[in-house]
Amino acid sequence: MSEAALSGASEALTMTGRSLRLSRRNVDALITALALPVLLLLIFVYFFGGAIDTGTGTWYVTYVVPGVLLLCAGFGAASTAQAVTEDLKGGIIDRFRSLDIGGTPILAGHVLASTARNLLATSLVFALSFAIGFRPAASPAGWLAAIGLLVAYITALSWLSAAVGLLVRSPEAAGGFTFFISFLPYPSSAFVPTDTMPPWLQGFATCQPVTQVIEAVRGLLLGQPIGATGWVALAWCAGITAVATTAAGLLFRRRVLA
Amino acid sequence: MCPAPGPASGPAPAPPAIRAVGLRKAYRDVEVLRGLDLTVPRGAVHALLGPNGAGKTTAVRILATLTEADAGSATVAGHDVRAERSRVRRAISLTGQFAAVDEMQTGAENLRMMARLTPRAGAGTSRSARTGRAAARARAAELLDRFDLSYAADRLVRTYSGGMRRRLDLAASLVGQPEVIFLDEPTTGLDPRSRQELWTVVRDLSAQGTTVFLTTQYLEEADRLADRISVLDGGTLVAEGTADELKRRVADHRLDVVVTEAAYHRLAPQAAHRTPETRTLGFPTGGGAREVRALLDALDPDGTGIERFALHTATLDDVFLTLTRTTPAPAPAPAGQRAEEPSHV
Numbered sequence: 001m002s003e004a005a006l007s008g009a010s011e012a013l014t015m016t017g018r019s020l021r022l023s024r025r026n027v028d029a030l031i032t033a034l035a036l037p038v039l040l041l042l043i044f045v046y047f048f049g050g051a052i053d054t055g056t057g058t059w060y061v062t063y064v065v066p067g068v069l070l071l072c073a074g075f076g077a078a079s080t081a082q083a084v085t086e087d088l089k090g091g092i093i094d095r096f097r098s099l100d101i102g103g104t105p106i107l108a109g110h111v112l113a114s115t116a117r118n119l120l121a122t123s124l125v126f127a128l129s130f131a132i133g134f135r136p137a138a139s140p141a142g143w144l145a146a147i148g149l150l151v152a153y154i155t156a157l158s159w160l161s162a163a164v165g166l167l168v169r170s171p172e173a174a175g176g177f178t179f180f181i182s183f184l185p186y187p188s189s190a191f192v193p194t195d196t197m198p199p200w201l202q203g204f205a206t207c208q209p210v211t212q213v214i215e216a217v218r219g220l221l222l223g224q225p226i227g228a229t230g231w232v233a234l235a236w237c238a239g240i241t242a243v244a245t246t247a248a249g250l251l252f253r254r255r256v257l258a
Numbered sequence: 259m260c261p262a263p264g265p266a267s268g269p270a271p272a273p274p275a276i277r278a279v280g281l282r283k284a285y286r287d288v289e290v291l292r293g294l295d296l297t298v299p300r301g302a303v304h305a306l307l308g309p310n311g312a313g314k315t316t317a318v319r320i321l322a323t324l325t326e327a328d329a330g331s332a333t334v335a336g337h338d339v340r341a342e343r344s345r346v347r348r349a350i351s352l353t354g355q356f357a358a359v360d361e362m363q364t365g366a367e368n369l370r371m372m373a374r375l376t377p378r379a380g381a382g383t384s385r386s387a388r389t390g391r392a393a394a395r396a397r398a399a400e401l402l403d404r405f406d407l408s409y410a411a412d413r414l415v416r417t418y419s420g421g422m423r424r425r426l427d428l429a430a431s432l433v434g435q436p437e438v439i440f441l442d443e444p445t446t447g448l449d450p451r452s453r454q455e456l457w458t459v460v461r462d463l464s465a466q467g468t469t470v471f472l473t474t475q476y477l478e479e480a481d482r483l484a485d486r487i488s489v490l491d492g493g494t495l496v497a498e499g500t501a502d503e504l505k506r507r508v509a510d511h512r513l514d515v516v517v518t519e520a521a522y523h524r525l526a527p528q529a530a531h532r533t534p535e536t537r538t539l540g541f542p543t544g545g546g547a548r549e550v551r552a553l554l555d556a557l558d559p560d561g562t563g564i565e566r567f568a569l570h571t572a573t574l575d576d577v578f579l580t581l582t583r584t585t586p587a588p589a590p591a592p593a594g595q596r597a598e599e600p601s602h603v
Contacts, residue, residue, distance in 0.1 A: 014374045018360065025362045025414070091356035094324055095430065099375050100347040256324070 008105050015109020016116075019083065023117055029079060033117055037072035037125045044068060044191060045132060054193055058222075062136075065129045066217040067190025069122055069150060070210055074185060076118040077157035078178035080110050084165025085174045093256060103252030107162045114158040115151060122150060137223035145230065146220040152237035153213050157181060159244035166251035185210050209236035273336040275300045275438050275469035276321060280330035283316050290316045292493035293330070298486075300437075303460065303470045305484035307477065309582060312490045314473035315355065318442045321471070322352040335437045348377060351431035352440045357423050358430065359415050365426050366411040369398035369433065376434040401429040405459070421452025428459060439463060441472040445479060457483060477578050491582040504577050511545030512576055513553060514538055514568045521563025530580050542580060545569060 023030060044067070049060035084107070087093050096106055126134075138146060164177045187201055188194070188210040197205055205211060212233040219226035276298040283291040290313045298304040308314050319325040321334055323343045332339045335349035359368045373394035389397065402408045405425040415423060424444065431439065441460070445453040460483050464470055474480055480487045481501040489497040489504070497504055515538070517525060522537045531540025543553050550569065558564045 011375060014371060018363070018371055021367065022360060022362050091354040091358035092360065094352060094354055094356075095358035095372070096375065097324060098322055098347055098350065098352045098431075099372070099434070100344050101375055 008102070011101050011105035012108040012112065015105050016112040019109045019113030020116060022083070023113055033076050033079065034121055034124055036075060037068060037121045038128055040071060041065070041068045041125055041128055052192060059133060061129060061132055061134050062222065063218070064191060065125065065134050066214045066221065067185060069125055069217070070153065070190060070214055071182065071185045072121050072125065073118050073150065073154045074157055074181045075178060076121055077114050077154050078161045078181040080114045080158045080161035081165035081168070081174035081177050082171045083110050084162050085168060085171045088166070088255065097256060103249060103256070107248055107252070110162055111155060111158040115154050118154045119151070136221040138221045139223065142220040142223060146217045149213060149217055149220070149230065149233055152234060156237040156240035156244065159241050159248060163244045163248040163251055166248060166255050184208070188214060190214050209233070209240070212236055272300060273333060274298055275302065276332070276334050276471060278321065278330065278332040281317065281320055281327045281332060282329040283320065283325070283327050290493055291327070294495060296488060298469060298471060300469055301464070301467050302485045303464045303472070303483050305480035305487045306471070306473045306490055307480045307487050307578070308490035309475060313493045314490055315442055317490070318352070318440050318471070318473055322350055322440050323347055324352070349437045350440060351434065351436040352442070353427055353431045353444060354442045355446065357427045359423065359427050361416040362414060364412050364414055365402060365407050365418070366398050368415060368426060369401055369430055370394045372430045372433045373397040397433060401432060405429045421448055421455060424448060424452065424456060425459070428456070436468070438469040438471065441470065443473055443475065446475070477575055489578070489581050497581045504581070505572070507577070510572050511543050512540045512570045512572050513543045513550060514540045514570060515557065515564045516566040517563050518565065521558065525557055525563070530576065542572065542576070
């Protein structure tokens with residue numbers, strides 16, 4: 001590895017430590033980030049679950065867990081946007097830049113911290129879902145693949161969110177983005193199979209990235225064959241990450257060199 | 259007998275800490291800097307003095323490599339701000355108007371983080387030589403002690419007072435032992451005691467040979483701290499010199515006259531000072547009896563306009579007002595369209 005890359009990695013680690021400390025102390029946001037997945041899981045399983053026939057012959061909890069995971073990952077990752085706007089509001093970015101630290105380590109710190117936060121929430125959802133009857137049938141490789149895909153999804157959304165944080169001018173606007181991203185799993189196969197939706201929605205719901213990721217994660221956890229879905233899902237995540245990191249790089253330069 | 263002109267003997271003189279030539283910058287169509295020239299020798303304390311919107315922050319951001327000038331060139335610590343940005347950044351620190359510390363970290367955590375991100379002393383330009391954990395801890399402790407913040411080291415910055423926060427901010431900027439320090443309005447919003455403390459810090463830094471470049475709206479601050487003062491108004495320098503030189507450039511007395519309503523409107527455009535509520539106008543003068551009498555006659559030939567007068571010794575504020583008023587406005591901008599500096603959020 002080149003010297004610059006090594007130095008960038010060490011800066012990114014310091015930045016991640018910072019972001020983690022900041023998120024640990026933002027108690028309100030942390031409680032929300034952990035309580036929301038738990039509440040959503042319980043709501044879907046016990047409030048709606050009884051009335052939903054997914055046509056898979058399994059209890060609803062088995063169907064919905066991947067959906068809840070992605071819904072919460074989206075919500076958690078989108079909070080990166082707020083963290084970035086908060087940074088830009090104060091003078092800290094200028095201080096970092098005058099220490100000759102580039103945009104990438106600063107943003108990567110937020111993204112890595114977001115991934116760590118989300119994995120914590122994910123573990124909580126898994127633990128609770130086991131307690132209420134979720135019985136996955138995945139092989140160890142399937143587990144690894146499912147978790148890897150979740151990490152890829154969280155990373156992609158966190159970078160997207162970081163780019164949005166650089167684009168919008170206020171934490172409030174960043175909050176709007178969080179809402180939008182949280183909404184995306186509803187028109188997907190997260191909670192009900194897409195073939196139960198009206199035809200005009202089915203096209204979008206079946207093809208959109210959230211559905212691809214959910215179908216792949218669900219298949220992997222239940223030990224079912226997933227065909228090419230896993231690769232399609234991974235390609236979506238890689239594509240979103242590539243576009244988002246490029247956009248974030250450009251926006252950072254535009255934003256800070258003004 | 260003249261020695262033949264030849265190559266200068268001895269080592270080449272060190273370049274000045276800051277040299278700027280013809281810096282220009284516009285945001286959309288508002289020209290914020292209109293050709294700024296500056297030279298600051300090494301080890302000096304230099305103040306850039308000007309009202310809000312004069313272009314002070316923009317000048318500092320260009321010199322600190324955070325913004326690029328549209329035209330002109332500048333070197334800081336001998337390095338070009340455009341071509342050698344990294345080298346400049348290694349040699350400087352910037353403390354801006356917005357505190358650059360995290361509210362939700364403790365003072366010690368903030369300093370340790372900055373230390374970790376700072377190149378090890380003596381590491382040259384090697385980028386991988388960031389400071390290690392133990393060294394960062396030691397440096398943070400040292401700075402907390404120096405800025406009287408040890409007692410609050412493990413408290414969240416959120417609980418700090420304005421003065422403590424500013425001290426921590428300054429401490430954070432000194433982690434890397436910079437050669438040139440930029441302070442953008444360091445005492446704005448501070449109470450008098452915190453301001454005094456900050457002045458002491460600046461004097462200490464200067465005593466250790468660090469070059470300090472500060473912007474301020476307060477003449478008193480520039481007068482107390484700076485070796486030289488550049489007065490910036492409407493994006494150009496309107497005066498430069500030591501505080502004493504600047505005071506000498508304008509009349510050392512001011513004649514205040516209370517005038518009638520009619521005379522107020524006639525004379526106001528010529529006055530250096532205006533207080534409409536009391537219909538008082540101030541005019542610079544040398545203060546001699548003959549001079550004052552002549553001035554009174556010139557202002558009020560038929561002896562009906564002036565009701566009362568008083569003579570004062572000129573203050574630095576008079577100097578400032580006189581200097582910043584002698585330039586024609588950049589464009590006769592309607593109210594509210596003054597060349598506001600962007601807030602850089």
